[in-house]
Amino acid sequence: MVERIATEPTPEDIDTHKLYARMGMTDAEYALVVQQLGRKPTYTEIGVYSVMWSEHCSYKHSKTLLRLFPTTGSRVLMGPGEGAGIVDIGGGRAVVFKIESHNHPSAIEPFQGAATGVGGIIRDIFSMGARPIALLNALRFGNPNDARVRYTFEHVVAGIAGYGNACGIPTVGGEVAFDEAYTGNPLVNAMCVGLIEHKHIQRGIARGVGNPVYYVGPPTGRDGIQGATFASEQLSEQSASMRPAVQVGDPFMEKLVMEACLDVIARGLVLGIQDMGAAGLTCSSAEMASKAGNGMELWLDRVPMREPHMTPYELMLSESQERMLFVTTPDRDEAVRDVFAHYGLDCVHVGVVTDTGYLTLKMDGHIVGHMPVRGLVDDCPIVEPPAEVPAYITREPTVYPPVTDYACVLHALLAHPTIASKEWVYAQYDYMVRTSTIVPPGSDAAVVRIPDTHTALAMCTDGNGRYVYLDPCIGGRIAVAEAARNVVCSGGQPLALTDNLNFGSPQKPDRYWQLQQAVIGMAQACTVLNTPVIGGNVSLYNEHEGKAILPTPVVGMVGLVHDLEHVTTIGWKNEQDVVFLLGDTYVEWGGSAFQAVVYETLEGTPPMLDLEVEKRLQDHVLACIQAGWIASAHDVSEGGLAVALAECAIAGNIGAKLTMPACALRPDEWLFSETQSRIVVSTTPVHAQVLMRHMQEAGVPIVCLGTVGGNDLVVGAGEECLIAEPVDALRTTWKGAIPCMMQR
């Protein structure tokens, strides 16, 4: 007999007054719960169902689409479904990584929202048994002319820094972009990368009937209740009242819990472990039981409480941070306790693995919840909503009249906060701790050494919402291709990716179409580029007062640098080095930074992307880097070729004398168009010929632009001088933009 808590509404009240609707459940979902239980659920039970069946936990609107992603490959040891995916990197080692969003909490409480986003993703990594070695992020903010946007930006960055720094995990990379569309709904996606030895790989699984279930971490409070549901709703002016749904992070506790958990795992003391992330105790217990095909009984009165008189509903739904749930065997009890005690932590025996297939909740000996595990985890009704092409979609490319003050446009682009130097951001992150950061933030990808080897991991995040808005399928392809290109430019072989799909409400057909098309495009690129998706996160309902963000899939890519000597950065290196542009250029203004800066609009069609051309480019650039022929490499992205050249000059602190090749394009088109599948490389004069011949034979378009040298970036076309700017002046514009913006 399941008893209800006296202070809570009765099952009859829940039914009659549709109290489940306030928890985000539909009538149909409620009816299914009643059918599963054979009775009306109690308040605790309907709360548990509501978070398990929220978009955040059930992926009900995206599950069918996510099946389109390739998720296997010769190196994939674990695909989606666990805390994080795992990819083999040889030598008995593997890399573990995942990205996750904390958009809604960050919108209303930027510091804690961002900080706890970082905390959650770190736990996903170490719960696999992996040592976290790097953090990255992908951030989107609104128009920085808005004081609230600047406040959000400043505090999100401080929140990420405060948490990651104190945990001793370097934040090595990421991206930040600004666009009006994110004004009420910023994006905060955090990614963590870890290393593990194959033999230590853990799963969140509740094995062995009769085995004890332990809780470790700080006590449970009333924070973050219904957080998963909150994440699955649109934001509005009333959202600030949801502030209690935002958790407060304690990175010091996280550091202790991390060290202790890695310690018990290394000693082989746990059978299964999972963090209490979204939907807290509910999700961790139900998922662990589900994966083992078992049941679990929890004794909620034993759960450490921060406040007296907490109810089962509150204990099950709280999202208090830094908590872990694990299963061990009865005979290891003392050994486990000793390890945690060393770190000043208590672990509490809160339940037992059962063979019932039910999640049974007890409070002071009374049963207060009894729900089928399978029903909670697997039986959430999948929704395949209608998709409809939005009215704004066009097949007409944009044409603009010629712009002739090229230097002026270049400076305007370099001052755009999306393109400008992010030093103001990353200087707040300890990107050096663990003394393995070979390429710090500011290059195409960060490179982190694998300790005690001569190899490294290259990693980056990428996603351009402007392209995706104009054509989600092509935009999705570009997100994957650009991330892989960045890894290649840094000397790494792309291995696999994690994705974070940030979209609007799937219940609106035009927004669902964006999601569907973007996934299709990403899946195409993953297949051709041989980079499977090993895990990720879906964040829907990113809307503010009914207005959606730019559809923004973020790709977190990790690649393997087989030899540290292959590590390549964007800056030009030596006088007389020869500069080449790889890839053809077309007139492609749609979604470009040029369009945003000069015309302050978003229209037309995004740059096309031929995946075979992209694959060929990447393969051969990597081969030439590995052959030792390339001194610097930089992919051409936002702002086009002119910005790429300026970044090579600024990073290398050296100019160049370059010429636009004879072609049918106008100079402004050649300089600022954002055609994909292009890379600027430089090489010593000795290797120039062999590089050129290699690319020509491989069918990769290559053109020599000129040579590195001097203090100015000079670009000409025939007799005409297009740009002649001191590198120092370019740097001043590029470096000064964000500090200047933040002084307002």
Added chain:
Amino acid sequence: MTRKRAAVVSFPGSNCDEDCVRALRTAMDADRVWHTARSLDAYDAIVLPGGFSYGDYLRAGAIARFSPVIEAVHAAAERGVPIIGICNGFQILLECGLLPGTMRKNVSRKFVCAPTTLVVARTDTVFTKAYDRLERIRIPIAHGEGNYYCDEETLRRIQHQIVFRYEDNPNGSVDNIAGIVNAAGNVLGMMPHPERAVDRWLGSTDGVRLMVALAAV
């Protein structure tokens, strides 16, 4: 000659302990020692590493000074054992009173991680004898509370104890102070991280000579 051995003390929340052990091992043996240790008698040198001991809650280093190991650190300081506090370790040495002065928040009010150039002000200490006087060395910083402060009288008194100065002051420290020693010269506190400058892949190897000097004491 027996190989020298250093203790790297780990407090709850220390996070540069392993980096220090790895850097020291290029020159000498090194062990991580948990903060509950009561004796450090077995060690020829002691390093208090960077990080966020006790989360830096209350004030950086303020809680760590009550750790059991601190008594042993005091005893070792008395005996003349060379002791280095790096970053959070420097803050702990200030809180224990083994070095004069205090730390304020950076003038920017923000955490700052960046390569910096230091000017070596003294080369007659056990730590810096491998550097040239007024040599410029590249050692990175990473801190939120590295703005060294002492009153004017103390500053006059400790002029001779200043070991490293920033070439381009990143945090507001008085007299550009990046590192100081005690009057006896065996306790060094510095905000920059020498253990992060020991490998060409990390961008600088200027920290190596400090490790080597420590091993030769």
